[in-house]
Amino acid sequence: MTGAGPGGYDVEEAVRNVRRSIAEACERAGREPADVRLVAVSKTVALEQVRRAFAAGVADFGENRALELAAKAPEVPARWHYLGKLQSGTVRHVADHADVVHSAEPGTALESLAGRAGRNGRSIDCLIEVDFTGARQGVSPEDLPRFAEGFSGHPVLRPVGLMTIPPPSEDPEGPRPYFARLRELLDGLRDAAPGLVELSMGMSSDYEVAVEEGATMVRVGTALFGPRPALHGLPGRDEHEHHRHGGGAG
Secondary structure, eight states: OOSOOGGGOOHHHHHHHHHHHHHHHHHHHTOOGGGSEEEEEOTTOOHHHHHHHHHTTOOEEEESSHHHHHHHGGGSOSEEEEOSOOOTTTHHHHHHHOSEEEEEOSSHHHHHHHHHHHHTTOOEEEEEEBOSSSSSSSBOTTTHHHHHHHHTTOSSEEEEEEEOOOOOOSSTTTTHHHHHHHHHHHHHTTTTOTTOOEEEOOOTTTHHHHHHTTOSEEEEOHHHHOOOOOBTTBOOOSTTGGGGTTTOOO
8 A cells, every 4th residue: 555645644655764764874873774673653643544654564653642552552463662651540551552661760650560461471671761851751860770770680571771852952963962871871781781772762853863873763753644733732743752741641
């Protein structure tokens, strides 16, 4: 299936363009494109468009609303990533449907995730979210080593890497220092938490910079599916960035 989908957006062409940009960024950095996993952020995207992207070769999809994850994951046999804030009221859906969670942080919701996943015989890959701002969810760089070491070897949740969303910037180069810093933090944990190997960083506006700085997962939504509708009266925002404003995803 090719050609424009709903709204006239050509998902297949967008997938080719993003993969080409990833390959070009890898060439600049001396990396292999196969080492970068494209996670298509399908928040608010119609199931038909998700299926088109899957048919075009995208194997990983990300949601930051637990109910949306629960609705879509059974319909598309992909690897499903949860990007939103873990919340005790909806974490059961994440435990049942997510293969990867990008927002691990200390708290009862993470404990609930582990409990339900364990009872269901599931194991889930987790990335520890690192907050460089001091005002968002996640673990501070200072607290990261202690949390990562304690999280390492968890019997149900497999810590596999780090994730961050840098402070907003109009300049695509603005996030580069944060991406470089996340890579340095990962390198510093090699001995204490050797299972941490993944770097989830970069969205539509800056994923090429993230790849140049070592990203192994990029979370791309707008560049694949087009602009999102407005949320709560605000202009449409890129990817899952909105859940860092105003208390988290539902």
